[in-house]
Amino acid sequence: MKNPFIIDADRQKSIKHREVASFSRDRVIGTEVPWIFPETDSIRMHTDEKRVHWLFFLGIVVFSILLYRTASLQIASGDQYRLWAEQNRIRIQSVIAPRGIIFDRMNKELVKNIPNFQLLLIPADLPRGADQLADVINNLTPYSGLSSDDLENLIGNADSSSYQPLLIREHVPHDEAVVIEIATRDIPGVHTEITASREYVYDDQLAHVLGYTGKLTEKEYESVLSEGAQYELNEVTGKSGIEKSYENILRGINGKREVEVDALGKVQRLITDSPPTPGNNLTLTIDAALQSELSRRISEQLAHLPNSTGAAAVVLDPRSGSILALASQPSYSSNAFITGQSDEEYQDLINDPKNPLFFRTISGEYPSGSVIKPIIAAAALEEGIVNSKTTFLSTGGVSVGPWFFPDWKAGGHGVTDVKKAIAESVNTFFYLVGGGDNVTTTGLGVERIREYGERFGLSHPLGIDLLGEASGFLPSKQWKEDTKGEPWYIGDTYHLSIGQGDLLVTPLQVASYTATIANGGTLYQPYLVNEVKDSTGRIISQHAKKILSSGFVSPANIQIVREGMRSGVTSGSSQQLASLPFTTAGKTGTAQFGADSKTHAWFTAFAPYENPEIVITVLVEAGGEGHAAALPIAKEILSWWYENARL
Template sequence: MNQQSPFSIQPMDGLGVIPALQEDIDFEDTLGHTYRNRSEADFIGTSITETRWKWAGITMAVLFALLLGQAAQLQIWHGNSFYAQAEGNRIRDEVIPADRGRILDRSGTVLVNNIPAFSLWIKRDVLDDSDKYLAAIDQMALLLNEDVHELHDQLLSSDGLSDELLVTHNMPTAAALEVLASPEAYEYLRVEAGVRRYDVDVQSQTLSALLGYTGSMNEDEYAEYRQSGYQKNELIGKIGIEESYEQVLRGFPGTRRVEVDAVGHPQSILEKRDAVDGATLTLHIDAGLQAMIEAHLAQLENEQGIRNASVVVMDPRDGGIRALVSYPGFDSNLFMDKIDQDQYRALLEDPARPLFSRALSGQFPSGSTFKPIVAAAALDAGVITEHTTVLSTGGIRIGQFFFPDWKAGGHGIVDVRKAIADSVNTFFYMIGGGYLDFEGLGLDRMMTSAAAFGLGQPLGIDVPHEASGFLPSAAWKNEVKQEPWYIGDTYHVSIGQGDILVTPLQVAAFTTVFANGGTLFEPQVVDRYESQGKIQDIAPRIINSETASPEAIAIVREGLRQTVTQGSGRRLNGLPIPVAGKTGTAQWHSTKENHAWFTGFAPYDDPELVVTILIEEGGEGSAVAVPLAYDIFDWWFYKE
C-alpha cells in the first residue's frame, strides 16, 4: 500500500464525507476535469447591452456640454460681474471728507471753526432683520439719549444706496469711545472720527443769521447738490455765508480704497486720494463792532423795551459790510446737528422773531430817509435849483385833505438844504407832487430815481434771502387795490410814507452814494478767501455810477451835514469828527409806535463809514436812533 500524501485532494460525497481514499488526485486535475466536461461554454463579460451603452454615452455627453456651457457663462459672460462682486466683498471704497473752511472777521478773529466730533452709522441690512434692528435701535437710543420712536422715524426716512446709514454727525464723546472700545458689543454700529461746525463767538448771537449754519440735506437739496458729486449724508450750508459760499467752504472730498476682512474691519489701504480742505473766508465784518452794537441794543431792550432793531454799517468806498445786525439773534450752534424740538418751537413762537434776518429781509416804510433821493431827483430834473425856496406854514391842503408838516406852524422859508436838515414835509410835498402852479416830479420820475439808487430790487449782497423792497405805481394800485392813484398818494411817497418799502440794507446802500459822491456799490460781506496758499480778493462791484449828477449829490450832502450841525441830528455834532446824516420817523400802524430811523456817514470830508439804524416801534429817530449812531461812530474812530 502506497503511503498517502498529506497534500492529496480527496473526493467527498454530498454530505462532505470522503467515501474512499484516492491517491494521486491533485487540485488542477479535479477542477480541470469538471470544467472540461461542461456541455456549454460560459460567457465572461458584462450584462449591459450595446444600446444601453449608447444611451449612457449620449447622456454623459449632454451633461458634460451643460456643465461646459454653464462654466463658459460664468467665466466669460458674467465673469467681470462676479469678479466685481467678489472684490466688493473684500474691498470698500470710502469718502474722505474735506475739512470745511474757516470764517474770519476782517482782523483775523475766528468766527466759525471746526471742532472734533464723532459720527454714528448703522449697517443698512440691519433694517431688514427685525431682531437685529430692535437690538441696534435700543443701543442707539441709550448711546444718544434719544427717543426710540424718533430714531425709528429718522431711519425709515433715510435713503441713498450706501451700505450704511448716518444716524448723527455729533455723537457724545463718551458714547463714541464706548463703541470704539467694544466693537463686538455693537456689531451693527460704526463710529467715525471727524469734525463738526462751531460758531466761536456765541456771545454775539446777531452774527448767526449772517454766518449761517450747516445741516443735513432734504430731498430737493440733494437732487440739486448730487449733480456736483455730493453724498446724501453730507452737511451743507443752510443760511447766511455758509449757504452762499457753500462750494468754496466745502472743499473737495478725497477717497480711499480699503481692504477689509470677512466682518468688514479694515486691514489695509489699497489706494488713497487726499481731500482738499475748504477755503478760509475773511469777511469785511468787524466782530468787535458787531458785538458792541448788539450789547447797546440789549441795553435799549432792558431800559426802553425795544425788541427789534436793524443796524447796517458799510464802507462807502467799496461797499464792504462792517456790521450787519438783526436784533435779536439766536445761537446757530443749536442747528449744527439736530436742534431740540422744544428749542426750535420756542424760536418759532418768539414774538421777536429771532430767526428773521430783518436787516436783509425786513421791508419797512423809509420815512424821511427817502427825502435826499427826492431832492437829488428834483435838482437833476430842473424842478428846483439850490436857491429855490418854499414857505412852510404847517402843511398844505388839497380839498378836504390836509397834509401836515411834523412841526406845528411850519418851518418858515426853506431851501433844499434846510428842507433836508429839518425834514420839512411841505417842501417835499411840493417838489414831489406839485402844488397849485408849482409842478413837481410826479410819481414816475421819483420812482425812476429811486430805482437808480437801488430801491425796489435786490442789491445782490453775497448773503441769501435779500428782500427787494417795493416801489409803487399807479398801475399797481389800480390792479391790486382797485383804486386810482391820487395826488395824496404822491405826497405820501415823496416823504417816504405810503406804499414805498425799503430794507435797512438798501437805506445804507443809497446813503453810501451821497457819502462817496455818486456811486452805488454792491454790498459785500466777504472780502477774500484763501485756498491751498492762494489768496483770491473779491473786487468791489459797481451797480450804478450815474445815480445823480455830481452837482446834485454835493448839494444834498450839504443838507445832510446841516442835519447834524443845525437839525434833528445835532447830538452827533458833539463828536470830534464831522458827521452828516438824516433822521426819519416812519408811520406804519394806526395804533402802534412809529419806527425810528437814522442814516449817516463820517468823516464828512472823506467818508469811510456809513451807519444805518432802524429801531422798530422806537418813536422819533432823533430820540433813539441818533444816540446809538453816536456810540457807533465814537467806538469806530476812537476805540483805541
C-alpha cells in the same frame, strides 16, 4: 465506522502529487468541477439593456450641463463674479473734504472746523434674518441716542443693499466715541468715523450773515446730483447766509480711500488713500469786534423798548460799499443748527412772533419815513425845482381842497430852504417840491421821484453777495390803478415825498444811498467777501468794487444835500451827535405803519463829514421816534468806531 479525520492512501496520494484543479460545486466529495465553467450560467442580476442605455445617456447630459455651467462661471462670467467677490472684500470709501474757514477783515476766525464723531451703519452689511437683525438693533440702541422703534424705522427705511453710510448719531463726545467703538466691534455694519463740523465763534451775533450748514435733504441731494455735483448722502451743505451763497467755494473736493473689510464690514487695512482737498477760505469785510459792539448796543436798546419787535443796522464804507457790520435782531444760534435741537425748540423758533430767523437788514421792507428826504432834495435840486436859495414858508402844513397835510411841528418851521428842510425834516417843504400845490409850485411828480429813487438804488436789489435780498417798492400811477382801482392823487405824491404811503425800503438800501450822498454821488454795490484764498493762504481772487450808478446828480447839488445833513447835527434833529469828537452828518426818520399809527424809528449818518469813512443806518421796529430810539445806537457805534476800529 471510518474515522473522518484520517485521509485514505489513495486520496492522500492524489492531493500530494497534484494541484487542486477543481472543487465541488455541490460540496459532494470526489465530484470534480472544471476551474472554468464554459457550459454553466454565471450568477448575475437580470437587467434591461435599453434602460442602461438611457441612464448612460442621462449621465452624459447632466455631466455636460455641469461642465457648461462651470465653464460659464469661470470663463464667461468669471470677471463679473470676481468683481462682486472683490467688492464684498475691497471697498472704496469717500473722505469728506473740510469746508473752508471764514475770517473777518482783521483775519479773526468767524467759523472754524472741529472734530465730529459720528456713529454710522452700512445697510448692506446687516444680517438678512429677522432675528439677527433684531439683535443688531437691540445691541446698537443703547449707543444710538434713539429708541429701539426709531432705530428700527431708520434702518427699515434704508436701502438694504446700499453701501452708503447711514448716519445714526453725530457730535458724540470723544470719550463716549471710544466706548462705542469697542462696544460695537462685533455688530455687523456699524462703525464710528471722525469728520469736520462747523463751530461759529460769534454764534448769534453773525447768524444771519454767516448762516449755518446742515445735512442734505433727500430733495436737495437729488437736485445737486441732477446738476452734476458730486455729493455724498451724509454730506453737509450751506443752508443760509455766506455758507449758502459761497457753497461752491467753501466746499472742497472729497478724497477716496480703498480699504479691505472683513465679513462684518469692519475695516482691516488701508490699501490706497487719496486725501481730500480742503475748501477755499473767505476773508470778509466784516469787522467782528464792531459787529459784536453793534449787536450789544441794539440788545441794550431793545431791552428798554418792550413794544418793539426787532431792529436792524448796517455799517459800511462809503468809499467802496464794503460792509463793516450787518446786524438783525432778534437773532438765533447758528451752532444750535449744527449740534441739533429738539422738535419743540425748533417749533418755538419758527413760531416766534418776532421772527428771529428773518434777516431784517436785507430782507425787511419798511416805509422810510423822513430818511427819504435827502433823495427828494437831491432830485428837486437836479431837476431845477429848487436851488440852494429857494424858500417856502412853513406854517404847519399844506391844504389842498378839503384835505390838510400837516407838518410834524405845530405852527410850522417858518421860512425854510433846502438845507433847513433836511436838517429839521420840514414836511411842508417836501410836500411842495415833491407834489407842488397846483397853483404856484410844480413839484417833481411821482414819475421823477421814481426815476431818482431807482438811481439811488431803490425798488430793486443792490446785489449784495447774500441770498434773500428784497427789492423794496416804489409805487406808480399805473400800479395804483391796477392794484387798488383808484387814480393817483396829489396826496399820494405828498405821502411819497416824506417816505409814507406805499413806499418800502430796506435798511441796506438806506445805508447805500446815504453812502452815495456821503461820497459825492457814486452808488457802489454792497459786498461782504473781500478775498478768496486756498488752504495754503494763496490769494485766488479779490473783490473789485462795482459802481451801480454815478453822475446822475451833480457834485454841487450833492454837496448841498450833504450840508443839509450836516446842519441836522449842528442845529437840527440829529444834534445828539454834536458831542462826538469828530464831524458827522445825519438824518432822522419816523415812519408810520399799520392801522394804529405805530412808528418805526430810523437814523442814518456818515462820518467824518469832510472825508467820510463810515456810514451807519439803524432801524428799530415800532421803536417810536428816530431821534429817541435809533440815533442813540448810531452814536454809540460811531464813538466806538472812532476809538477802536478806525482804519
